[in-house]
Amino acid sequence: MRVLFLSPRYPPEMRQFTRGLAEVGVEVLGVGDGSPDPELRRYLSAYLEVPSLFDEDDLIARVHAWLRGHSVDRILANWEPLVMVAARMREKFGLPGMSVDTVRGFRDKQLMKDRVAAAGLRVPRAHRVRSIKDVASAIEQIGYPAIIKPISGAGSADTYKLESAKDLERVLPQMHHVEEAICEEFISGEEYTYDTVAIDGVPVLENVTQYLPNALEMRSNEWISPIMLSVRDLEQPHIRPGLELGRQVLTALGMGDGMTHMEWFRTPAGEIVFGEIACRPGGACVVDMMNYTNDIDLFREWARVVTHRRFDAPTERKYNVGIVFKRAQGHGRIRRIAGLTEFYDRYREHIVEDTLLRPGSPRRDWKATLLSDGYLVIRHPSWDAACAMASEAATSVHLYAS
Numbered sequence: 331m332r333v334l335f336l337s338p339r340y341p342p343e344m345r346q347f348t349r350g351l352a353e354v355g356v357e358v359l360g361v362g363d364g365s366p367d368p369e370l371r372r373y374l375s376a377y378l379e380v381p382s383l384f385d386e387d388d389l390i391a392r393v394h395a396w397l398r399g400h401s402v403d404r405i406l407a408n409w410e411p412l413v414m415v416a417a418r419m420r421e422k423f424g425l426p427g428m429s430v431d432t433v434r435g436f437r438d439k440q441l442m443k444d445r446v447a448a449a450g451l452r453v454p455r456a457h458r459v460r461s462i463k464d465v466a467s468a469i470e471q472i473g474y475p476a477i478i479k480p481i482s483g484a485g486s487a488d489t490y491k492l493e494s495a496k497d498l499e500r501v502l503p504q505m506h507h508v509e510e511a512i513c514e515e516f517i518s519g520e521e522y523t524y525d526t527v528a529i530d531g532v533p534v535l536e537n538v539t540q541y542l543p544n545a546l547e548m549r550s551n552e553w554i555s556p557i558m559l560s561v562r563d564l565e566q567p568h569i570r571p572g573l574e575l576g577r578q579v580l581t582a583l584g585m586g587d588g589m590t591h592m593e594w595f596r597t598p599a600g601e602i603v604f605g606e607i608a609c610r611p612g613g614a615c616v617v618d619m620m621n622y623t624n625d626i627d628l629f630r631e632w633a634r635v636v637t638h639r640r641f642d643a644p645t646e647r648k649y650n651v652g653i654v655f656k657r658a659q660g661h662g663r664i665r666r667i668a669g670l671t672e673f674y675d676r677y678r679e680h681i682v683e684d685t686l687l688r689p690g691s692p693r694r695d696w697k698a699t700l701l702s703d704g705y706l707v708i709r710h711p712s713w714d715a716a717c718a719m720a721s722e723a724a725t726s727v728h729l730y731a732s
């Protein structure tokens with residue numbers, strides 16, 4: 331079998347998916363901007379370097395010319411901005427996989443909600459908006475607080491909570507470059523993910539992660555050390571309805587084979603509300619966390635699912651897994667880390683990864699990457715213990731830069 335995989339170099343976890351494809355015995359044709367390093371090359375049987383992955387017509391034409399006379403069996407992408415062009419290529423070349431129309435349901439946040447609501451599921455009230463006039467009329471119907479965000483955004487970019495007309499006045503000028511947006515009823519409550527590996531829209535592996543605090547808050551406040559906690563026991567009464575919602579969403583949107591990443595809310599009254607869904611794996615180490623939950627390799631299992639429609643990993647779930655992203659205080663280079671030695675003294679056996687930037691490294695742009703100035707991953711069979719460790723890493727480990 332020959333698989334064309336878009337952007338094997340970036341984001342970094344795409345290298346792992348490329349490895350997974352090679353390990354399940356398929357020939358991988360990579361298409362990307364920039365050239366792959368020797369390690370990545372080992373997993374690729376051919377590579378087409380293109381000037382841009384985002385000029386869709388140009389990309390399709392180049393791939394078409396490159397493949398002339400050769401056949402491929404699948405065209406795949408696991409990075410949000412490329413899932414649509416992958417679907418366009420599949421349709422053009424007559425290959426199996428999710429259609430352009432199906433993928434649109436995972437990209438366009440209004441269409442997504444319309445399709446999910448049509449299945450009788452609870453979604454935030456929302457309106458597509460293209461002008462200031464549209465926004466005014468949407469707010470009139472929804473009221474405050476509301477959310478405004480791009481119709482097909484990612485990573486909470488250009489996403490704002492609006493509490494009043496004053497907020498709207500402040501935010502609108504910042505949205506000028508966004509052609510199409512969506513205005514939504516603001517849902518208060520806890521925010522969780524629902525992640526899957528699915529075959530024909532039926533999950534063969536499910537995972538739930540809690541955001542602490544909610545994604546928008548962690549992406550808007552530098553002083554926060556964002557935590558994501560992957561839940562071991564999915565049968566708990568406050569988690570279970572999220573799984574049920576997620577399964578119905580996959581059916582409503584016509585999911586095919588591959589990984590999905592959904593977000594949902596649990597309100598203080600216990601109502602479960604759909605947030606959004608993507609037909610690709612979660613970023614920000616979500617797949618790593620799922621792997622640590624059970625000591626499995628979902629990079630490879632994803633590859634097995636999308637090529638052989640088989641999933642071979644155990645799903646018993648041994649750990650709650652917590653990731654804590656750190657942002658240094660100050661600018662420039664990391665000079666000092668406080669509290670880390672003590673953290674290791676207490677929890678060494680539960681720490682599975684430590685990528686905190688060490689003294690001398692330049693700070694990263696926390697706005698551009700949730701990975702921030704590095705992170706700690708811990709795991710524990712008990713939820714309370716995992717929570718306590720994660721919050722200690724958030725509050726007692728400090729990076730200083732100058």
Ligand SMILES: Nc1ncnc2c1ncn2[C@@H]1O[C@H](COP(=O)(O)OP(=O)(O)O)[C@@H](O)[C@H]1O
Pocket residue numbers: 454477479482483484485486487489514515516517518521544545546547593605606
């Ligand atoms: N209707 C809403 N109510 C409450 N919070 C929301 C709502 N829509 C978005 N948010 C917050 O903003 C974040 C980003 O919005 P989301 O739709 O997930 O876009 P993205 O594709 O950028 O992840 C969400 O994770 C959530 O924290």
Ligand SMILES: [Mg+2]
Pocket residue numbers: 485486545593606
């Ligand atoms: Mg989101």
